[in-house]
Amino acid sequence: MLEKLKQEVYEANMLLPKYNLVTFTWGNVSGIDRDSNLIVIKPSGIPYEELKPEQMVVVDLNGNVVEGDLNPSSDTATHIILYKEFPNIKGIVHTHSPWAVTFAQAGLDVPAAGTTHADTFYGPVPVTRAMKEEEVIRDYEKQTGDVIVETFKERQIDPDQVPAVLVNDHGPFTWGKSAIDAVHHSVVLEEVAKMTYHTLQLNPYQIDMDQYLLDKHYLRKHGKNAYYGQKK
């Protein structure tokens, strides 16, 4: 079942090592079929160089394996919560990309410091609060999803306008209109995290860009009158 989605999710997973966003078996990509509400996700702990499309695991929104012989990603519960709470997304990526993880471990947002950021994220990429001991012990992956959703609700951030988050002490999750779109957001996040880290070294007092410039660059690509590229 969902052979086309399996192929797309497999190809998206293989982009993670290609773009140096993961090492060994770190990270995972999933995609959802919104008609059946079935999720296709990477199997847990399989090295990318051994991964095959037919190994992708199909789970339902309760986390039950619907098809597949391998265990689904250990982060499946996080993906499920995000699909439930962010209804417009159809792909999710988790990585351990070094510059985004640096901000996550420092407990810092990636601020909107320039147009490179603004082209994709309509404001800072938020970091979640640190999780409490009982949350970590009880069900870390589910709690990770809950704290991501809590962050966006409390800070009134639209997940469609900022398709990324930094899980405190852990790393980034991104999402998008497809698994491949979510990978694109992971690559951009890593690039802007690296640029912004160095910007902060040079001049921490000039880090936040003006709202009018943020609007200009985000809306030219994502607004209702978007004109970037070959849009007619």
Ligand SMILES: O=C(CO)[C@@H](O)[C@H](O)COP(=O)(O)O
């Ligand atoms: O966040 C983590 C570990 O901290 C995950 O990214 C794992 O590194 C990958 O787990 P699987 O998807 O292979 O279960």
